Amino acid sequence: MDNFKIEIKNGSINDTVHFHGNIDSHADSHFEELNQKISKKSVVFDFSGAGRINSMGIALLLRSIKSIKTEKQAEISIQGASQINTMLFKMTGIYLLAPEAKR
Amino acid sequence: MIAGLLKKYQRETINMFSLNTPGGIICSPAPPISFSGFPLVHEWPVLSSEDKEEIIGRVERIVEGDGPSHEFLRQRAALMADEMLENALYAAPRDTEGNQIYAKGERRSLVPGEEIVLRCAFDGERLFLEVSDSWGRLSPETVQGFLAINLAHDTSTDRAGRGLYFMWKFMKDFYVNFVPGLKTSVGGYLLLNPDSYEYGAI
Numbered sequence: 001m002d003n004f005k006i007e008i009k010n011g012s013i014n015d016t017v018h019f020h021g022n023i024d025s026h027a028d029s030h031f032e033e034l035n036q037k038i039s040k041k042s043v044v045f046d047f048s049g050a051g052r053i054n055s056m057g058i059a060l061l062l063r064s065i066k067s068i069k070t071e072k073q074a075e076i077s078i079q080g081a082s083q084i085n086t087m088l089f090k091m092t093g094i095y096l097l098a099p100e101a102k103r
Numbered sequence: 104m105i106a107g108l109l110k111k112y113q114r115e116t117i118n119m120f121s122l123n124t125p126g127g128i129i130c131s132p133a134p135p136i137s138f139s140g141f142p143l144v145h146e147w148p149v150l151s152s153e154d155k156e157e158i159i160g161r162v163e164r165i166v167e168g169d170g171p172s173h174e175f176l177r178q179r180a181a182l183m184a185d186e187m188l189e190n191a192l193y194a195a196p197r198d199t200e201g202n203q204i205y206a207k208g209e210r211r212s213l214v215p216g217e218e219i220v221l222r223c224a225f226d227g228e229r230l231f232l233e234v235s236d237s238w239g240r241l242s243p244e245t246v247q248g249f250l251a252i253n254l255a256h257d258t259s260t261d262r263a264g265r266g267l268y269f270m271w272k273f274m275k276d277f278y279v280n281f282v283p284g285l286k287t288s289v290g291g292y293l294l295l296n297p298d299s300y301e302y303g304a305i
Contacts (some may be wrong), residue, residue: 025208054185055265056207084178093258
């Protein structure tokens with residue numbers, strides 16, 4: 001089932017990437033174009049619309065975060081993660097690469 | 104003879120995993136899981152990859168109740184069922200050289216003779232979850248190795264066994280039951296009100 005989508009809002013200070021739906025192997029192709037759409041040096045990944053993120057989804061996120069940081073020299077922060085996704089991000093080191101956004 | 108072998112392994116080789124003092128993973132035999140106290144054990148066969156989301160939905164629905172504890176249990180249950188079914192559908196099937204037959208996310212139906220079954224039960228406090236497949240490929244030693252490499256807490260992207268690591272971390276009494284070439288079962292409990300959400304680390 002492919003109900004996943006990524007929506008990017010280019011703001012004046014940062015780009016906000018909104019994830020909608022489950023992040024798993026079906027989300028793979030959506031991540032391919034993400035880099036090209038990033039224009040700011042500050043990027044926020046917003047997970048408030050995201051559902052389940054499985055181990056494959058975690059691998060996609062790690063790859064995407066590393067790629068944006070390296071190729072765009074951008075800093076990434078994370079907001080809107082659910083309780084379980086927050087635990088997964090801590091467990092897998094995602095927060096080491098992209099810390100929680102300051103409120 | 105195969106039935107005898109199956110009985111022998113089912114009786115004797117439920118394996119659990121824990122941390123030893125230097126921080127290594129140890130694998131220990133444990134008695135089989137008892138279903139006493141569960142009013143009903145559900146058993147749902149998987150016939151194709153298209154069944155996955157429907158079965159995850161059923162698992163979520165047997166956790167009846169409102170409030171944050173029930174909602175968080177449903178979230179954990181859905182993730183565990185997802186990882187278990189992905190392993191059974193895509194990681195377990197191997198050719199004679201040990202290569203993975205199906206790519207993750209690929210649509211597939213089970214081949215003749217292949218079986219995948221999810222069992223679950225909820226007694227209001229404990230949710231038991233188990234997925235069995237008929238490949239018998241996942242040895243306790245392999246699981247032990249996967250857990251060890253995932254303990255490193257670095258940010259490697261394509262790390263094998265990450266799903267098993269999640270199961271070990273989230274589930275109480277996470278176990279693997281293995282009959283080479285015949286059956287692998289992976290399971291454990293999720294608690295509504297656990298004293299810790301990270302069992303593998305304690």
